Amino acid sequence: MAATQGHGNPNWTRDETILALNLYLSVGGQVPGPDDPKVIALSERLRALPVHREAVKRDTFRNPAGVAFKLQNIRQVATGSGLGNVSAMDRSTWEEFGGSPLLVQRMANAIADQVASGEAVEAEITAVADDEEFAEGRVLTALHRRRERVPKLRGLLITKRRAEGRLTCECCGAGPWSGHPEMALAGFEAHHVTPLAEYKPGAVTRLRDLALLCATCHRLIHRAINVERRWVFPAQLSEMLGMPS
Incomplete structure (x- = not known):
């Protein structure tokens, strides 16, 4: 064609x-x-x-x-x-x-x-692979990835979840994978739950915009969004994969 x-x-x-x-x-x-x-x-x-x-x-x-x-x-x-x-x-x-x-x-x-x-950075856009691109395109996919990777936000999210007594993945329910105090939290990542079409330039990412996921579920939810060609929330991924929510 x-x-x-x-x-x-x-x-x-x-x-x-x-x-x-x-x-x-x-x-x-x-x-x-x-x-x-x-x-x-x-x-x-x-x-x-x-x-x-x-x-x-x-x-x-x-x-x-x-x-x-x-x-x-x-x-x-x-x-x-x-x-x-x-x-x-x-x-x-x-x-x-x-x-x-x-x-x-x-x-x-x-x-x-x-x-x-000016938030659309060419290097970040071209780094998005075909199997990672969301239906909304690479400009917004790249922005989504950048907002998730702010180290300070991930640390604040982990601190908040620990204080709430629910330091577990919001998809599969798994807790820290290691008992080692310096390695226990390495498997957790922040996932931005705001649909891409709702992103605003210069908007500040708040903790309520984030979900705490294990690294496996984080990759799975990104893949689900790519495959399903629609926005997928953590609870929806749990249901799709038959996980306890």
Whole structure:
């Protein structure tokens, strides 16, 4: 199946496709042309994403004509009429989000906000592997990972849970894996439970935004979010895997 590249441009990422889908849904399926101000604005937004630094040097990269073409691709997936040169990314993004315009708008706004705020770091985005990318795209996945890895927050969360008398994984219920005082807590990690579409630029992560998980369950919940293509909470993972909650 051919992809909408054009002039040697890279394939469209999930983030880019979400932004294009948001425009398509906002205009009610009436695809605007390359001279439309909304298409031009989207072209500029796509070129600002820190995901294709080399390609953005080319005038053909995500230019208004290419954006209008992508909107026609989405129209074909949505209605069955129009251009037939659509990609697997077009189809999967439509299948997952085509019926949820408000969610698409929140995701598109969150992606754009992260880029505008400077929180979207290219090295972190490109480090997200295919089997780690959430349905909301790599920009927000990378931000999620960064917020979870703040050492101070993990330490405060462990201290809080210990004071509450529930120093166990919130998925499987396991406690510290070692009786050694300096190693007992090494298996615990902080997981950010806020859905990606609700992230706000510059927002302070609070302890109530975090769940304490063992390292195994933390990897499992990230994998579940990737496989299920939806947000999964710790209690839902417990139910999925038949674990005691």
